[in-house]
Amino acid sequence: MTNFLTLDINGWLDHLFDNDEETGPDEKARALGFRSSLFRHEGTWLFGAQALSAARHKGPDAQLIDAIEALASAAGHGESEESERRALPTALWQLVSDESRRADAPVNLALVVPDGRYLGTPKIGKTGKTPLEVLHHQLKEARPTTLTQSRIELVWRSVAALHAVMNQGSVGDKPGKVLVISVNRRIFWTVLELRHWSPSDNVTSSLRIVRSPVMDDCTDHEGLTAQRVSTVLTELASKGIDDLAAVRKWTRSVEIAATGMSRDSLAKIGIDASAIEHRTWPTSDGAWKMGPDAPSIEWAKTSLPSKLAKRIERFCNQEEDPLAIIVESPVGIEMTEAFESLVRKIAAGVRIFRAKGANVAKAASELANALGRDPNVPAWLDEVASIELEVHNRGSDDSQESITQWMEVIPRKQAIPAGELYHSHPDASRQVKLAPGVEHVHLHLRRGNEGAWDERYSGKNTGHTIRPSDHVRIVEPRARVRPLSEEVRIEIVEHLPDGKEEALAASRSSIKWSDMAKAPPFALRSIPELYIFKTSIEAWRDLKPLLQQVVEADVGEISNQLKNKLYKCTQKQWRERKFPLGSDGQPPRMDPQQHRASRILLRDSSDKLLLDLEAKISRNEQLGSIVANRLHMPLTWLFTGCPERTVEILLEALMHPNDNAGRTLHVDNEFSAWSIYSGIGRAVRSEDALREIYDTLVEEWENRGGQKQDKFLLAAVTHPMARRVAVRKVLNESRKRFQRVKRFLDKQLENLVKGIHDPRLGKKQKRLELRYVAMGYRGLCQVRYANPDWFSVDDASTKDICEKLLEASGVGGDFEKDLVGKSAPYLIGKGEDPSMPSGF
């Protein structure tokens, strides 16, 4: 058994438990005297009866600090000085080092911490730590270098009290809840649970104490001891003692009288009630004054604090499985007799047990020994508060209003061995989606129970900025919890299509609960998410055999027919809004091995098609325009699955119509030009190609007068804008470029409103133009992440654009109307926040 020096500081009758060999088994748990105090003697902090005695020896100027107040100071409570904060830890280590020197082995320190207001609830203070953590830190800091081997364990008084009662074997072996009421300087109470728990499935479960950080206490003057002390003081005053402050400071006679214990029972805890020291105190002139004998007191009727009475009632009537009530008081049973009978009156039918200070100290020592020894036999269990994440749950139909719901990150009723760290287990049901293109993930989390939620938000300010993506990301929030401090860290793990998982690339790997804001962050209502395609397995299944055929054919022998089939297939899918590939250019998610095979197939087939295209161009083959178009259309209709090089070739053809590429691909033909422009728009991904489009192509349009409606250019410019993350980077690079693109879009919109359309291809495609313009503005909004003032929400011109867009939506069909209806509000900062994760 490890050697522990266990101290129970409760502010009334402190106790100590040591494994000193020289004391008998009954003497190991000892009282330290009533309201033990601390006194600084020549640089050494003294503790216990010795401190009071030394202060009396020093004389009337000596400064005494109550141990319970020193404990509160050490836990960072109040505005005490640094030396006062260190007083208790230093004094305790002094005891430990004396003990270890005698034992010739390191002795460990265990401290019974009260569950009351200061330490029981994990409130995070100014230092960013809970009082319990501050206390632990102070104890660790004060530990002398010779004792670095010594452990520090903190044990809850309620748990120790229940353990002490369980040691007597009277609680039984049924699970249920136990209300522990501690009667010390103050009264506080908490409900513990006895639960069957096993570390793993193949170990039989046993009954363990589960502690959750929910407790309550009454005000100082409602405490039983405080009431009794004031009765004694009134009695003393009536006997003509005017020096009550001195009596309180220098003697413990008031406390002794307040316990109402007989001399014999006091003698049992080592206190001689008749000793002369309880009746004398030093006066300022160096003499000693003597008071009268302890008064005999008629005790007034005890009353329960109303809060406690209500809690007991609720415990007995509403709580499931009320098992027992424990009344814990360090002085034994005499003082709390009347109190207990009051509790008994309310709690009819529930067993009531008593716990004494010595037993609690002994139980605490046992618990301290069990802590951290064997995770399968925990000292007690800590309840981990459940955590939930708010997610969007978009209906299958896009038109439906999206609803939000809470998703569990940590399920209810989780308990882990005391002192351990909780890790949430991977769980597919907790996977959520992150919208494409968002740079700040806004998490809205809540912790606790129904009706008492602690809600937190993470956002740009709390620093969860991620690298934006073109596609939907599937992620899973994971939590790590340290029950001692209740500190939670939320980290987000991304599930990659190939089955691997990795931490989401972000500005920080995990967010601390205490770092998260309590107020909702500024919602991103001015930046829409990227527009993406949802992959469809069906579409992929249709496409797959064709790609297979491409791979199997030789480069020169890919028939026009096959290319036609490929193009038609993708075309067909487009019309039905079923896409074989996702916005990330990848086939739909399936099992990782198949996914890998599909990717290889896609890569091989597209490489082959590209080779074919390049070969035809380099050979300067004279092909019919339809055949020439079929060279690149199967590729560009793969959208992001199309190799980058294709876009380069197409751009090359546009820039130099008289070169090989231009001639082979029939740039001069209207229809071929359309397929090239729109193909570029569909497939462009690289920043260089985007710069080329925004600089060269749009500039050419401006040079041509900058007035004409040009649906070809619209296709190339706007298609990537609403879909690619690279666009926002390219636009943000230069304000000139951004304004050029904006001018182009503004003009196109203006023409649209005026009814001027591009007549090429033999028809006016109003809807198409509207769709492109709307997409273009969605893209322009993306610059707001970095440069919100370039495209300001509040500008009059922006409002004007918004109105025009809504006006122009009249020419569109349902799809376009819906698109404009959803997109236009973003321009003026009234769109829907995309940054919240969404569930499936």
Add this chain to the structure above:
Amino acid sequence: MWLYRSFKEFSSEAAGVEVAKPIKICPGRRNIPHSNIGDRPPVIVAKPGEIPPNYPRLEGRHRQRLPRVFGRKRGRLLADGTGSEKDFQENLDAWFVPWRVGVDRAMVITVKPGTVFVLDVTCWPTLQDKRVHGEAGRSRDRILRRAAKVLSAAPHAFATEPSIGAAYDRMEKVWGKKDLDADDDPQGDLLVKQARQLKGVLEDLGARPRAVLRTEHRMLKLQTVRRTDAKTLRWLSAQPGRNTAERAGARQRIKATKRYETVATLENRVLRAFVALTAREAKNWLSNLDADAVKKERIEAHQLRARRIESILRARGVTEARHPVQPNFPLRFDPRYREIWRAWLELRARSFAAELEWMWQHRTFMELLGLRAAMKLHQAAHVQTGDAGSLAHAPVLGTKSPPNQGHYLAAGVRCTFGTMCNGSLRLIEYRTSDVAAAKTDLSQEDDLLGVVATAGPHPVIWWDAQKIDIDSEGAVGELPWTRGHAWDARLERWAKIVISCDD
């Protein structure tokens, strides 16, 4: 400056029981034969200012300042038996001289620069000496250890008991505990532990101690020269002659390097020091007659092993290492020598501590007496009248590095007792000789020289002045826990007198 032959002589005269004849210390170096000094440590007495600060001091491996005997007031010291009042006024200082250090034959004490005396201590008892065994079959060092245990239990008792009264009750229990020193044998335990741990290592080292190749320069025959170095060439070029043969001279020898194997390394010197110390310690321990048979057997085997290795090393010219030693690579990292190095340090520390305990036993016993007197006072206050007890008590703290020249407590016991006397509170201040207080508190200087403790205005306690017959003064002689010791009875009587009202 005077030298009292023993503390007994000193305190007897101070208490006014017997007149002693101290030796006058003169400047220069002087040998004091044992016939002059007896078999107990003497006490040095001087007038204030006669001896400069930091003196007198003990020389040798335990070099240190001698501690002062508590108090300043001359009392009846050096009154030439006349007791003439005028001599009583002048203050005096006194210093303890330690007990014999280990088995040293002489003790050198520098009283002040230029004044040195060398004590012949061959007849003084050593730690292992049978002559000072207590009558109850307890050896003196065992009693000393028991005293140490009682003293070091005091700070804990005072710090953790609910009241000062309870702390004294606890100390009473510790004092009377029969089995306090039952299985207390740190020396034996350490030797047995090392015997067990080092058996294999010692066997191995005895068979093959670590050897190194060293190079030396010698006159070698030309044909046997294996290698040359710069020194060889320098030497050769300085020789007369035209070629090597001429330069090699008539004997055809040149100075050249020769490699040889040796075990005379630092690690083996430490090994020898360790085995020598082990053999010594084991011998001392084995002289203890009532030792446990199993332990004895093990330690005998260990001693034998150590001796064999010692003789091997001695034969191969390895000297004993002397402290302090800066550990070299093998001592720190060679698995065999690392063990030896650690064991040596441990054993040294243990024997050093035992030696220190022995040297300053006077002070330990005086501290114990002070504590015991306080315990008796407390008991008397309780037994005699319910209305008496301690009002205030200075903290009892342990020293930072015990034992500090025999002291286990950082400061002496000081407390204020209160008794109800004819309806009014009568205060009794009790205080023992106090190292810490002597430095700061000038009032402590008013105490009689050599007194252990004072209680109230008058009654004092003396140690080692048994023949005292003044009832109001507590005086005890023999050690506690020996057969026939008079500690408790005398102290009880003294406490009763102190507490009683009728003075």
